[in-house]
Amino acid sequence: MKISLTVNGEKRALDVKPETRLLDLIRDDLGLTGTKEGCGKGECGACTVIMNNKVVASCLVLAAQADGAEIKTIEGLGGKDKLHPLQQAFIEKGAVQCGFCIPGMIMSSKKLLDENINPSEEDIKRGLSGNICRCTGYVKIVDAVKEAAHKIKSGGEENV
Amino acid sequence: MKKQSINVKNKLGTSGKDSDKYFRPESKEELKKILEDYTDELTVIAGGTDLLVANYKNLYKIEKWLDLNWLDSFKEIKIFDDKVEIGSMVTHERLDKLDQIKEHFPVIQKAAADVGSPQIRSRGTIGGNIVTSSPAGDLLPTLLVYDAKLKIISKDGERIVDANDFFTGPKQNVLGDGELVEKIILPLEENKSKGAWVKVGKRKALVISSISLALNLVFDNDNKIKDARICVGSAAPVPLRIEKAEQSLKNKKIKKVNIAEIAQIVSDEISPIDDIRGTAEYRRKVAYNITKSALQEVINQ
Amino acid sequence: MSKKYVGKDVLKVDAQDKVTGEAQYPSDLKFEDYLHVKIKRATYPHAILRDLDVSKAKQVEGVVDILTEKDYPDLNKFGLIIKDQPVLIKVGEKMRFMGDALAIIIAETEEAALKARDKIEVEVEKLEVMSNPQRALEKDAPTIHNDIGDLCTNYIDPDVGKQNILMDHHLEKGDVDKGFEEADFIVENEYQTQHIDQLPIQNEAGYALYDESNDVIKIWAASQWLHDTQADVAQAMNLPKEKVRIIQTAIGGAFGKKEDVSVHLHLALAARHTKRPVKLVYTREESMISQSKRHPLTIKAKTGVTNDGYLTAWEVKVIGDAGAYASSSPAVVHKGMYHCTGPYNVQNVRGDSYAVYTNNTYGGAMRGFGTTQMAFAYESQIDIIAHKLDMDPAQFRYQNAYDIGSTTPNGQKLGKSVNLKRTIESATDLAQWEGEISE
Known part of the structure; x- marks a missing residue:
């Protein structure tokens, strides 16, 4: 069946099966493999994307349910020519180890900072509570989110 | 390794309504028509946060999908003088964030905030939580302490069922083939009420509760407890009201309540099992402790 | 550096x-x-x-x-x-x-x-499915690998069946029997750890x-x-x-x-x-079912202690659930045994370890390689002993801690970078520990 949606600002029209997951659409049909599958059951958060301004586990959303939706993935945040402050902060604070959880972590962080640019440590932990890092680098990840908030505030709108 | 650029061709087309395996009604009339045509072949998807987990790698086996996400009327929250109606497709995130829920039904708000993770709360729905009917469903005890009623619809009509009578066993309820929960009806209490919610699990997020407790006390003008509701989750095949404890709370001032006695009643009245999330013995002890802390929380409010 | x-x-x-x-x-x-x-x-x-x-x-x-x-x-x-x-x-x-x-x-x-x-x-x-290595060690237990030959090279305990033993090791340092004679009391406990999946997100x-x-x-x-x-x-x-x-x-x-x-x-x-x-x-399930785990170890620890809080002898018996295939078991299980006293001075040490085939998913490498399971046993043992001595567990650790010149159970003499005492000092400081720590 045919659906259309906007992914990272680009309008896409695709043919999907009813059982195609949003994650499969993003990775297989659109080739945006920055979004990862870790468990397929909404437990790990590696597949987190922003859908209509909400964080979702794209493994638990049917592609058909994203018909007409606006999706943002890690690729839509910033490339190496112009890194998003979150990406920059994750690099600087050493928050990246194996890296497999990082796209999901950054998307959850993005949503968190979109809503609250002055998050407390508790706010950050709650905002990232759906994302697991098995390298267990949580301290530096929390540091990176704080640093990104600082960067965004001091850099003004254009940084975001 | 760096990524090679992958050339993906856009295909033309829109709508999503061109499949005979996937239905997304946008009105109740459309819904009823679909229910009439395919009653027992349909797999109903609400938030999908349980369904897609249960059918992981087997999604292709689902013959016909009925997706309730396009029914705007199922997403409404309506406030009347004497009741609030919450559409079954209202997400946990909305229950957590809406001021009206926090004001009138704080226990529901707190329980919704404890569901899963941001990713689960943004998709999972109150109706899905109810229909899945897990003994550990986070919202279920909170519905029982607010005397919720459920409006159930089918192709043939509709009926109202007390939330207290809805659950019949673990993942079992009174819904028949082709029946759906349309909305949750919560009476608005005239008198002042205070409540508490406690969820105990192995982690704070993404955890199925080992035991949970919802408490709602309604006070009369003399500040005596007019009505009491205590409901425990994950401690019996269904969310369990502890009527004996409720009775002994009634007509007392909260400060005169023997908290330990009530906690002991709750601990004795539940019928927990040993499972991966805890032993029955552990659950009885924790039930005692969380009853005390919930009552203390109300006292401190 | x-x-x-x-x-x-x-x-x-x-x-x-x-x-x-x-x-x-x-x-x-x-x-x-x-x-x-x-x-x-x-x-x-x-x-x-x-x-x-x-x-x-x-x-x-x-x-x-x-x-x-x-x-x-x-x-x-x-x-x-x-x-x-x-x-x-x-x-x-x-x-x-x-x-x-x-x-x-x-x-x-x-x-x-x-x-x-x-x-x-x-x-x-x-x-017969053998999900417990204790059963696999019984003399009448069916053999899981009939076609591998005798893998057990240093076979020691005559009471157990050797048909499912993948690897066994024996450790001997000092005179353990004499060490137990010198003890004022002896503490014996059995510890059990569980399977743990490494669970990388990918x-x-x-x-x-x-x-x-x-x-x-x-x-x-x-x-x-x-x-x-x-x-x-x-x-x-x-x-x-x-x-x-x-x-x-x-x-x-x-x-x-x-x-x-x-x-x-x-x-x-x-x-x-x-x-x-x-x-x-x-899939995650497939990964969990078919690839390695942290070994469950059954650890019997027997420790000789003096009334003034020194360790005279330590004996362990370690049974590792290797699961169906060897993977890293021949290295992991006895490595656990060699760490049996943790970072504490004991002159007389004896140990036996067995890696045992069962029908569980096989044990392999995971962060620590056998030593984390053993840490659970020796640190619990130390706490239990400190309690019996009515001694501050931090002090008990401190006075038995490795220092330059200590020898490990396998006879390695530690020549440099032994910072356990400093670590205990810092940790008790940071924790605002109530007890006083001294030599």
Whole structure:
């Protein structure tokens, strides 16, 4: 069946099966493999994307349910020519180890900072509570989110 | 390794309504028509946060999908003088964030905030939580302490069922083939009420509760407890009201309540099992402790 | 030591690719016209495979082929230390745990592969399932590996059956019997640890491609022992090493789990058989069932103590649940034993350790390699003893702590960088510990 949606600002029209997951659409049909599958059951958060301004586990959303939706993935945040402050902060604070959880972590962080640019440590932990890092680098990840908030505030709108 | 650029061709087309395996009604009339045509072949998807987990790698086996996400009327929250109606497709995130829920039904708000993770709360729905009917469903005890009623619809009509009578066993309820929960009806209490919610699990997020407790006390003008509701989750095949404890709370001032006695009643009245999330013995002890802390929380409010 | 990096923040070279989503993990690769691979696994943890019928499965639309041992009867077993794991279970032979592979399904779509897998018919003759190493050590316990010969080299305890012992070790330092005589009291306890999955967020996954021009199989997968895996795949397929290339992708976590061969061999066979690119991605369940775990260790500890709080003797018996195949067990279990006293001075130490085959998923490498399980035992033992002595557990640790010149249970004399006492001092300071710490 045919659906259309906007992914990272680009309008896409695709043919999907009813059982195609949003994650499969993003990775297989659109080739945006920055979004990862870790468990397929909404437990790990590696597949987190922003859908209509909400964080979702794209493994638990049917592609058909994203018909007409606006999706943002890690690729839509910033490339190496112009890194998003979150990406920059994750690099600087050493928050990246194996890296497999990082796209999901950054998307959850993005949503968190979109809503609250002055998050407390508790706010950050709650905002990232759906994302697991098995390298267990949580301290530096929390540091990176704080640093990104600082960067965004001091850099003004254009940084975001 | 760096990524090679992958050339993906856009295909033309829109709508999503061109499949005979996937239905997304946008009105109740459309819904009823679909229910009439395919009653027992349909797999109903609400938030999908349980369904897609249960059918992981087997999604292709689902013959016909009925997706309730396009029914705007199922997403409404309506406030009347004497009741609030919450559409079954209202997400946990909305229950957590809406001021009206926090004001009138704080226990529901707190329980919704404890569901899963941001990713689960943004998709999972109150109706899905109810229909899945897990003994550990986070919202279920909170519905029982607010005397919720459920409006159930089918192709043939509709009926109202007390939330207290809805659950019949673990993942079992009174819904028949082709029946759906349309909305949750919560009476608005005239008198002042205070409540508490406690969820105990192995982690704070993404955890199925080992035991949970919802408490709602309604006070009369003399500040005596007019009505009491205590409901425990994950401690019996269904969310369990502890009527004996409720009775002994009634007509007392909260400060005169023997908290330990009530906690002991709750601990004795539940019928927990040993499972991966805890032993029955552990659950009885924790039930005692969380009853005390919930009552203390109300006292401190 | 160089001051260029130590104590300074260093930007990781691959971090930028990872924050932008550019980094490619095995399942992120894409090859034109690739095929999907799925594995049909054991249907019972310990059983003789009596019949394996893939004929109905092969008729599923989209299935390219299904490979079984019949197609490749000359494959050799594989394994990190001991080659005891079959690539595919042969009819008439045994499946030893739920992760054993029976058939490799190759299809145009994942759905076709899954459908075909459901249609494979398996007949088994069930055997006693040994999920507990204590049972596997009994003299009348069935033998899990009948065909490996005597693996047990330093066999010590005459009361146990040796047929399922994969490896045993004996440790002796000083005079343990005398040490217990010198003790004012003796504390004996048994500790049990559980299976733990390393659970890297990225499951085992990979692609393989057969290059006909030079007869080379290329495998893109995340591996911790790249060259060992290359050698193991080659020997299993009777190929010289240069005919197998393993190309490392980004690794989405491993923590020991990706030391073992996983997707590699089945991908190699499927790629060479079909002459098309093939892809195999494990599900979380598959990863949990078929790949290594942290070993459960049963640890019996007996410690001799003086009334003034010194350790005179320490004896341990360690039984490690190796699971169905050896993997790293021959190294992990006795490494745990060698750490039996933790960082505490004991002159007289004795230990026996057994790695025992069972029908559980095999134990392998995981962060700490046997020592973390043992830490649970010796630190618990230390706390229990401190309690019996009515002594501050921090002080008890401090006065028994390793220092320069201490010798470990295996006789290593520690010459430098022994900072346990300083660590205890700092930790008690930071914790605002109530007790006083002194020599």
